[in-house]
Amino acid sequence: MFDRDETRLVRSCRPVASTYALPQMIAIVDYDVGTVASVSNMLRKVGAKATITRDPDILRAADKLVLPGVGSFDEAISNLRRLELFDLLNELVVEQQKPILGICLGAQLVANGSEEGTLPGFGWIDAQIVRFKAASNTQLRIPHMGWNTITPTRPGIGIFTDAPDPMRFYFVHSYHMLPASSDDALATTDYGYRFVSVMGRKNVLAMQFHPEKSHKFGLQIFRQFSESFVAC
Numbered sequence: 001m002f003d004r005d006e007t008r009l010v011r012s013c014r015p016v017a018s019t020y021a022l023p024q025m026i027a028i029v030d031y032d033v034g035t036v037a038s039v040s041n042m043l044r045k046v047g048a049k050a051t052i053t054r055d056p057d058i059l060r061a062a063d064k065l066v067l068p069g070v071g072s073f074d075e076a077i078s079n080l081r082r083l084e085l086f087d088l089l090n091e092l093v094v095e096q097q098k099p100i101l102g103i104c105l106g107a108q109l110v111a112n113g114s115e116e117g118t119l120p121g122f123g124w125i126d127a128q129i130v131r132f133k134a135a136s137n138t139q140l141r142i143p144h145m146g147w148n149t150i151t152p153t154r155p156g157i158g159i160f161t162d163a164p165d166p167m168r169f170y171f172v173h174s175y176h177m178l179p180a181s182s183d184d185a186l187a188t189t190d191y192g193y194r195f196v197s198v199m200g201r202k203n204v205l206a207m208q209f210h211p212e213k214s215h216k217f218g219l220q221i222f223r224q225f226s227e228s229f230v231a232c
Helices: 036-045 056-061 073-082 086-095 215-227
Strands: 025-029 049-053 064-067 100-103 127-131 144-152 167-173 175-179 185-190 194-201 204-207
Touching: 025 036, 025 056, 036 049, 036 215, 049 056, 056 086, 064 086, 073 086, 086 100, 167 215, 175 194
Parallel strands: 025 049, 025 064, 064 100, 100 204
Antiparallel strands: 127 175, 144 167, 144 185, 185 194, 194 204
C-alpha cells in the first residue's frame, strides 16, 4: 500500500514532538469486534481523550486511531466493510497519514491477508498472518495464551521508551505476523520459536499482544502512543 522507494521517515519509531496540544483526541474504532472499553480506560488513565466510535466525522476529526480486535480475521474485515469503515480507514491512514495502533486481531488486519481466512486485509504493512506451527518434538499449546516478554529488534525504538524491563505483555492468539521486510519488525517474542510481536511502518503500529490487559507495561505503551508517536 505504501511506496517502499520513497524516503523513509524515522525507521525506529522514535518519539516525535506532536504539533497538537495535549490531550489529543484518540478514536477507538468500534466495529463490533474488540475490547474497546478496556482500551478506552487505559488511554484515559494516561491522560488521553479517548472516544469509542464508528462515526465517520469523529474518526476524521481524531488525532490518532486505535484498531482493537478479537475473533476471526474474515469476520473483522466483513464487519468493517458492512459498517462502511474499511475504505474510510484506508483514506485516513494512507492518504491522511493518521497514526494508528492495531491491537491483537486489529494488528493482523494491517497485513495483506491471513491463513485464517480468505478476505484481503488492509495491506498497510507488507506482511502475512500465519498459524503457529509446532515442531513434531514439541508440545506447543495453541493458542499462545498468557504473559510473555517482547524483545525490541534494535535500540532506540521510541514506542518502548521508559518501558519497564523486561517488557511483559498478555497474549491470546493462534496466528502471528510475518512481515516481508525485517525493517518492519520492531519486536519479537519466543513461543516455540521467535515470532514478530510488534510491526511498524510509517504511521502504522501493530501489536500482537493486549496492552490494555498488561497493567503498567501496557500503560507505558499507550502513554508513548498518545503523547509522542507520529511515525516510524
